[in-house]
Amino acid sequence: MNPSISTLALTVIATAALENARAVNQAGAYPAAGGLAFGITRTDAAIGDPTPVDVQGTAIVTAGAAFSKDVPLMVGTNGKLIAHDADGDKHAVARSLEAATADGQLVEVLLVPSSGLLVTAA
Numbered sequence: 478m479n480p481s482i483s484t485l486a487l488t489v490i491a492t493a494a495l496e497n498a499r500a501v502n503q504a505g506a507y508p509a510a511g512g513l514a515f516g517i518t519r520t521d522a523a524i525g526d527p528t529p530v531d532v533q534g535t536a537i538v539t540a541g542a543a544f545s546k547d548v549p550l551m552v553g554t555n556g557k558l559i560a561h562d563a564d565g566d567k568h569a570v571a572r573s574l575e576a577a578t579a580d581g582q583l584v585e586v587l588l589v590p591s592s593g594l595l596v597t598a599a
Contacts, residue, residue, distance in 0.1 A: 481585055484534035489515065491522035498539045498583055499556030500570060501530060507556040511567030514552055516588065531588065538586050540577030548573050550586060558586065 492505040500514035501507060505528075508514050516530035517538055541557030544550065549569040553559035557580070561569050571586035 481531065481535045481537045483519075483531040483536065485532050486519065486529045487516065487532050488527045489530050491524055491526045491528055494524060495522040495528060496539070496556070497521050498537050500538070500552045500558060501528075501556060507554075508552045510553055511551050513568050514556075514570040517571075517586075518556070533588055533590075535574065535585050535587050536571070537583050538571065540580060540582045540584055542577070542580055544573055544577050546573055546576045549589070557581075 489501060489503060489505040495501060495518050497518055497520050499518050501518055503515045516532035517536040519529040519531060522528035539557045541553030541559040544560040549561035550558040550571040550573055551561040551567045551569055558571060569589050571588050574585045574587055577584045
């Protein structure tokens with residue numbers, strides 16, 4: 478795993494208990510599966526805690542399942558990232574810079590802005 482290179486980190490206030498290296502929305506909670514993500518948490522956070530979130534650049538994320546290198550990723554459950562499926566109503570939030578071999582593995586990804594535009598899996 479390479480060290481991440483965040484080019485922009487912002488802060489959200491946690492509205493749920495959050496774990497490090499997970500996708501979050503601007504409301505400070507995990508997005509729904511396939512939903513929009515604001516960024517990736519850099520620390521654990523309890524409800525009410527401000528937490529830094531990487532929103533541009535690369536980030537270390539928690540995989541929700543195995544996936545290959547250089548594939549689009551979407552939010553799975555509990556803020557973990559999984560390979561983007563071909564379903565047109567799911568949002569790509571990152572691209573894998575390395576492969577994940579199992580659920581819970583930490584890997585580096587390139588963040589993709591979640592503007593609300595739907596991205597078709599390549």
